[in-house]
Amino acid sequence: MIHNNLFTSNFKKIGKRIGGIIAVIVILNLVISGLNLLYVNHSVTEWSRFLWHNFYEEEENIDYLYLGSSHVYCDLKPSLLNEINGENNFNLSSSSQRLNGTYYCLREADKEHEIKHVYIELYYQLQTGENGIFLANGARIANWRNTDFMRNSGNRLEYIIATCSSEYYVDAFLPFVRYRECLFDVDYVRSQLEYKQTEDYKNYIFYNQYGDASVEEFQDGGYCYSTTTLSQSKLNDAYYIQGGLSENPLTEEAEEWLRKIIMYCKENDIEVTLFSSPMYELEVLASGNYDNYVDQIQTIAAEYEVDYYDFNLCKEAYLPLRGLENHRDIHHLNDKGATIFTEFFWKVMQGTKEENEIYFYDSWEEKLRETDGRIYGLLQIETDSEEGICYEVASNWNSGMEYRILLTPQDGETVMLQDFSENRIFEVAKDEHGICTVVARKTGETEQVQTLEIEY
């Protein structure tokens, strides 16, 4: 065998060899692109595809950037903010975006634009408990929603490496690999090809109409325009945290990345504000002890002299979002709610911390205490029971309210579980579904305060 030294071989030979390596890379790239086209299911990540396309197509400088989970793209209207503050506002938020993802999205935006101010949304469910473990399955997939559509760069590479463990690198870099179970599924491949041939797909149009009136649409600036209205029957939340949030509920990872984000902004002269979007109260009640979360974020924010506003603590008089007509579901606002919230959001952002104090309660506990007795829906409680699902009537008062609970199973007769008692917990069979009617009144009074009919 002749041993040729790469560095001493003649130019022609070296050129041929480099050409060979390039040919391998080019062909590999073509084959991989083909497989991505055939197998990657973009219908489940279409929001991110449109978002990143919109982001890279943005010609104007983005002045104000909003990052976080779906709460951001549902609750804040960039077009309205543009009108109010006269600057260019953009939501670079994605579904279940964790703080590690937020960090890299911020860097990506900072690379392309001169960001003046960044607003970081902090949805408690994504930063605490199992969801706050950023190398877990859910967080990894949430990050792939961004990395799949980001342009190749050092930032993207770092994003992938930092947010998934090495055994998933291939899946992260080559999305088709995740769909290998469909390798021989001709129908699947056909459906993907058909979907990718549609004009909506090619032109990055996201428009869904449900029934007669309900519409969801991707709008410029990363806004999800939605006319869907939360129905009373859907006031059933399965995300109840057993035992409530702990004293410092942020996971170590979440705290670390939050600090990293703040430090990045400080080092790059970007103003930063932290906030939590307003949710339907049922969602906040599911936390068990929301104040622990608020306190911890406030402590971290104070450490860096950064403002944190939790709009769940807002007084109703200033932010009238209580009605179901303002909500898309228990997590998000619809366009009507978003319009109200966006205007108020900007008003708060213009004021100082002291000036804004008037709009907020000091704590979630105080808000519950100060509000009249109400019921918000049903919370599913974890139990050891294998046959039944345990529910708790979600109310702002722990005592002083009594409830009548009636169950109407599908194809069955209405059964009364209790007739005005302070007990709020009841169990139904796992395979039983129907309507649960909860009637609430103040203890000792005869006048009924509220009635809800909820699917179970």
Next chain:
Amino acid sequence: MLFNSMEFFIFFPITVLIFYILPKKVRYVWLLIASYYFYMQWNPVYILLLFTCTVVTYFGGIFIEKQKNKMAGGKEEEAGASSIKKKQTACLVIVLFICLGILGYYKYADFIVSNVNRILSLLSIGTIQWEHSILLPAGISFFTLQALGYLIDVYRGEIYAEKNFLHYALFLSFFPQLVAGPIERSKNLLVQLHKPQAFSWDNFRKGILLMLWGLFLKMVIADRAAIIVNTVYEDSTYYGGLFIVVATLLFAIQIYCDFYGYSIIAKGAALIMGIHLMDNFQAPYLARNVKEFWRRWHISLSGWFRDYLYIPLGGNRKGWLRKQLNLLLVFGVSGLWHGASVAFIVWGGLNGAYQVLGDIYTSWKKKLRTWRKAQDDSFGRVWLQRIITFGLVCFAWIFFRAGDMSDAIIIVKNMCHFNWWILFDGSLYILGVSKEYFHVLLCAILLLFAVDLKKYKGVDVEEGFLRQEWWFRTLGYVALVMIILVFGCYGVEYDTQQFIYFQF
């Protein structure tokens, strides 16, 4: 760090790049650092075992050689020479004792204590309290044998003792072959470590090809076959008869592709750095008898046992009966080397017994052949011999895979109830691998079979591929990469399987 892990795909290019950037004189130091880092990825503390083995055998070698030099200087009287020889032998015995003692403690302590306790409890005497849970250090069986092979060679005067400690440390820890061989001889590897090569394009592309082929064997064949094998063997009372036969055949393929895959990746990785490792496999399943199988399977281990155990025991020089006893002993020890379990000893013993019976049959066959005047290499005869050999080897693999004697006996018993329909009614597709992937597996095995057939005939398949037109080679590389990416077992769906031989 597994060869099929992302860590290795990052570690290896960086190591190679720095290796070639550094001046030739210091490259071995870099390789030593990289090798120790590679080993420490499993369990950093166990690097001390490798280091101890290195220090003990290094100084053992130096001491033996010094004594040899004294003798060669002619300064000693005959009585003195005998005393020097005794010192050399004593040194060899002490080093053997230390190295085998470490190996014995980490590998066999549990096995020995549990068997002693079994005997003691049968005799109604109190048992030994043993609550240590010992984690087997990766590759300990491999580097111990490599170190002992070196020391024995020095003792026999076949090589000079290595003076440079770092060179010697690298010889024992060279990362491509550190944890699962091939068990290299100092005559081959140590010499090459002294003479670093310039970057060679030919070595590079052949090395890449070998690594890709090894990954194909491991990820596309071995790990896919493992799914079926594990399903059947973990519930062998449920899956009887033909399921066990199919699983055993697939295990034979799995262990071959797993170990051959590792060896070929090791060979490719070393070649990229200009180091030629020995071939560890030569189409073993095409062997026509068990003796030939062992000349083609795990060649470095078979060679080690031949040179350092079989021949010192007398080999075939002390009569027919002694030869057969030696064979049985060597294969028994080989079984024990693979694992601390009676099942492994039975596996080794079976392979030894096959060879004893083979020897008897050969002498009888010679007479028969003269009488029948049959051709020794007719097509039908060759393939019949291959099928019988493969069947015998597969039967022995049952004990190897079961790992436990009682399980192995149950499996052999359950194997006897045949239901041929499972081959046709889709039952094979419910063992964890879908119909389509099962067919992919069969195609991959056919490809391996074709390559092995060429190899058996002495064709250098890799060289043949590299001699092809550039466009053919380009497509070949791309095809291998894509086949691994598409059909390999890794990532979200699968746990990365460890190489089987890491546990030895």
